[in-house]
Amino acid sequence: MTKNITLAVDADLLARFRVLAAERKTTVNALVRQHMAEAVGLEARRSAAIARMLELGNQSTAQIDMSKWDRESSYARGSKA
Structure with a gap:
């Protein structure tokens, strides 16, 4: 299930992000989803690495x-030296 979110961002930033999305032949929504998934994955890997070091x-x-x-x-x- 997907949920909608509302973000408040600087107009110039959004314009540049739209250009980036177009250059990658994707959408702003797809890029935001990708960045969110990467951030969560990175945090999960970081937590696992810390747990392993402590172990x-x-x-x-x-x-x-x-x-x-x-x-x-x-x-x-x-x-x-």
């Missing part, structure tokens, strides 16, 4: 001794 981090057995780290030694290590 891998929780499974890691690596140990870091943070007591040996301080700001001064970090800068000193960086300047030796």
